[in-house]
Amino acid sequence: MTQAGFQPFETNLDQEESLAILKAATDGADDGELFLERRRSEALSFDDGRLRNAVYDASEGFGLRAVRGETAGYAHSTELSETAIRRACETVRLAVGDGGGVMAPGPRATNTRLYTDQDPMADATFPTKVETLREIDAFARDLDKRVVQVSASIAASLQEVVILRPDGQLLTDTRPMTRVNVSVIVEENGRRESGSHGSGGRTGLTGLIDPAHWQDATREALRIALVNLDAEPAPAGIMDVVLGSGWPGVLLHEAVGHGLEGDFNRKGSSAFSGRVGERVASPGVTVLDDGTIPDRRGSITFDDEGTPSGKNVLIEDGILVGYMQDRQNARLMGVEPTGNGRRQSYAHIPMPRMTNTYMLGGNSAPEDIVADLKDGIYAVGFGGGQVDITNGKFVFSCTEAYRVKNGKVGAPVKGATLIGDGPAAMQKIRAIGNDMALDPGIGNCGKAGQWVPVGVGQPTLMIGGLTVGGSAT
Template sequence: MNTLTLAESALLAPAGLDLHALDGAFARLLGPGIDFGDLYFQHARREAWSMEDGIVKDGSHSIEQGVGVRAISGEKTGFAYSDELDAPALIAAAQSARAIARDGRAQGAHALQSRSARALYPALDPIDALDNLVKVAALRRVDALVRALDPRVRQVMVSLTGGVDTVLVARSDGVLAGDVRPLVRMNVQVIVEQNGRRESGFSGFGGRYGYAELLAGDKPETFAREALRQALVNLDAIDAPAGAMPVVLGHGWPGVLLHEAVGHGLEGDFNRKGTSTYAGRIGQRVAAAGVTIVDDGTLDGRRGSLSIDDEGTPSQCTTLIEDGVLVGYMQDTHNARLMGMAPTGNGRRESFAHLVLPRMTNTYMRAGSHDPDDMIRSVKKGLYAVNFGGGQVDITSGKYVFSTTEAYLIEDGRITVPVKGATLIGNGPETMQKVAMIGADLALDDGVGICGKDGQSVPVGVGQPSLLISEITVGGTKA
C-alpha cells in the first residue's frame, strides 16, 4: 500500500470525501484574482511519556485532524482552516480563503494527478507498534542505570515521545500528494551534586522511524551515559573567560549555531522582503573559501527529512553556499513564484491550522580536509565548544548570541579545563568569513532539533564538521 493510498484512506474516506469533493472545493476557492490555491489535510496522533525520579509523571495521548485552505493572489494570501473533515466544512473554508480577492482574470483548477516521491521513512504508526508497559519499562531501565553509575546523581528525568502525521496535499495546478510521517524521540536529563554544587547534563536521540529502532540494542543506555558524562564534566567547570579569541567548534550538534546564525537568513521570505542580511547577494562571497552549506531534506530516517514538503513538492538537497559563495535560498512555492525562482521543497507548516513558510529541513556544512587535532594544536589560547543550549539571532543584521552547555579552555595547543557560563557573540556572515579550518569529521545531530519561526515549531536536523573560527567574542565571567 503506497503512502498516497494510506493518506486517502485515513483522511478522505472516513469523512465521506473523495476527489469529486476536492474539485468542488476548488470551484469555490478559485476564480478571478486568485493565482493559486491548495488544500492541506492532516491527521496527527501524538503521545508523550515522562519519568522523574523513577515515577511516571505524565502519559498523554492526543489526536488532531483538520484541513487548511489557502488562496494566493499576488503577494496576498487568504487562509482558513477547519478541524472538521467533511464536505460542508471544506466548502466553508474555501469560501473564506477566497475572500482575499474579487477581481481579476478567472483561474480554474487543473485535473488532480497523483505525485509520488521517494519514501525516506516507513509509513508506520509508532504508537500502536509497542505496548505501553514496554515503553514505561524502557524509561525505568534508563533511570535505574544512571542512578547505579554514580552516587552523585540526584535527579533523573527521562521522556519518550512518538507520533505520526498523515497528510494529503491537493493543489490547483493539479498536484496531489500524500505522506505518512512517523517521528520518535527519547530525552535524558541528569542532575548531579557534589559539595553543594549542582550541575546538569542532557542527551537525546530520535528520527523518523518506530520505537523498535529507537530502543534497539543499548542506544538508550549509551545516551543516558552521555547525559551523565556531561553533568559530571560541568561539576569541574571553572568560570569562562571573556574576550575575543579563537574558537574550535565540535562536530554534529554545534551545527545549531550554523542553523540560527546563517540558515534562517537564507530562507526565501526574508530575502524576498529584503530583511535578511543575505538579500540580493546571490553570486557574492559570503563565507570563507571551502565553506559549503546545504539544506538536505532527502536523508533517510532523519528528523528533519520529508518525502514531500507541506505543499506536495518533493524534498531535495539544496546548495545554499558553495565554496564561500551564496548560490541559493530555501523556497516554498509562494516566495519562489514571486522571486522568479524554483521551489526547493522547503514549504513547511506546524499543522493544518498554520500558514506555509519557507523552513529548513536538515541544514549542515559539508566536510573539509583538516584534522580536528590540528585545529586544537594551532590555538595558543581559546575555547573548545562541544555542546550548545539556546541561542538568538537577528535576521536583518545577522547578529547572534549562543550559550554553551559544554566547553573547555584551549591552552598552548591542548584542551585543558572545562568552563561554564560561556556565550558566543557574533555576526553570522562575519563568522563564516573567519572559518580558518574545516574538519573531515562531518556529523549530523542525534535527532532532537526543533526550530521556531513566526510562532510555529517544526522538527529539523543540523550538522557540521569541526571548525576553527579565527575569532569570536566570548562572553564569560572571568576577564
C-alpha cells in the same frame, strides 16, 4: 470518478466535491491547495523515580489556501466536511478578489520513500514504555552515586498528510517521528550540574528503546553533567573558537540558515538579501539544506505544498548560490521552489523553512584544528540561542566547552556564551574538519509562532575573533 474519502485516512469527504470547492476557492488565483492532516502522538516522561506524565493526543483538520501575488487567504477547521470547506472557501476568496491570476503549475510527482509509514507508537506496549523509563532511571543512579535526579522521556507520533491541488493532483504522505531523551543532575560538595542526551528521527521506536541504545545515551548525559561539575568560570573577551562537529551546527542553522529563507530575502530584510553570487563565507565553506536524507528528523518526502524535498546547495565554496523557497516566494522572485514550504499543522499557513541544514566537511583533522588554537574556547555542546535576521547577530550558550591554550585542551568552562553575527562569522572560518556529522535527531525550529522538526550538522570548525561572554578569569 468520484472517490469517497481520502487516503491514507478515511473521511466523509467526497474527493470530487472537495475538488470542485477548491477550484471555486482558487479561481483567478496564482496558487492554492487543500491540505488535510491527521496526527496522533504519545509522550511519556519519568522524573524523580516515578511516571510524571503520559499524554496521548489525536487531531485532524484541513487548511484551505488561495494565493494571489503577495496576498494569501487561509482558513482552517477541525471539521472535515464539505460544509466546512465551503465556509472556508468564502474566507479565502477575499484574498483573490476579482482574480486575474494565472494558476502556477503543480509540483512534480515523486515515488521516493524516505521513511517507514508504520506507526511507531505500536512498536511497544504502554507497560513496556513505562518499564523502559524506570530502567533508565535505575541505570543512571547505579552509574554514579552523585546522581541525584533523573528525567527520561519517550515520544512518538504519526502524521498523515493529503494535499489536493486545483488541477486534481493528489499527494499523500505518512510521516513517523520518535525521540528518547535522558537528563541527569549530579551533586558534589553542594554543587549541582546537569547533562542531557537524546536522539530520534523518522524511524520506529524499537531501536531507541533497546537497552544498548538508551544505556549509551544515559552514559553520555552523565558524562556531560560530570564535566560541568568540574567546570571553571568561562573567560570573557574576543578570541578564536573551535566548534565541535554535529549538534554545534545549530549555530549555523540560526546564524545563517534563517537568513537564507526566501521570504526574508524577497522582502529585503535578511543580511543576505540581494547577495546571490557574492562571497559570503570563507573559501571551502559549502552549506546545504537537504530534506532527502532517509529517516532524518528534518526530512520530508515532499513539503507541505506538495513540492518534492530537495538537496539544495545554499553556499558553495563560500559563494551564495541560492535561497530556500516555498511556492509563493519562489514565484515572486522568479525562481523554482526548493521543497522548503513547511507548516506546523493544518491550522498554519506554509512558509519557507529549513529541513536538514549542514556544512560539508573539509580536509583538516579535528585534532590538528584544536592543536592550532593558541588561546580560546573549544565548544562541543550548545543550548538555546537567538538571532536577529536583519543583521545576523547571534547569541548562543554553551552546554559543554573547554579552555584551550597553546593547543592543549584544559579545564571545562561554565557559563560561556558565543556572540557574533552570521555573515561575519562565516567569513572568519579558518579551518574545516574532515569529520562532518549530523545531530542525533533532536532539533526543533521556531519561526513566526510555528514549530517544525529539523536537523543540523557540521564538521569541526575554527572561527576567528568571536566574542565570548563569561566571567573573566
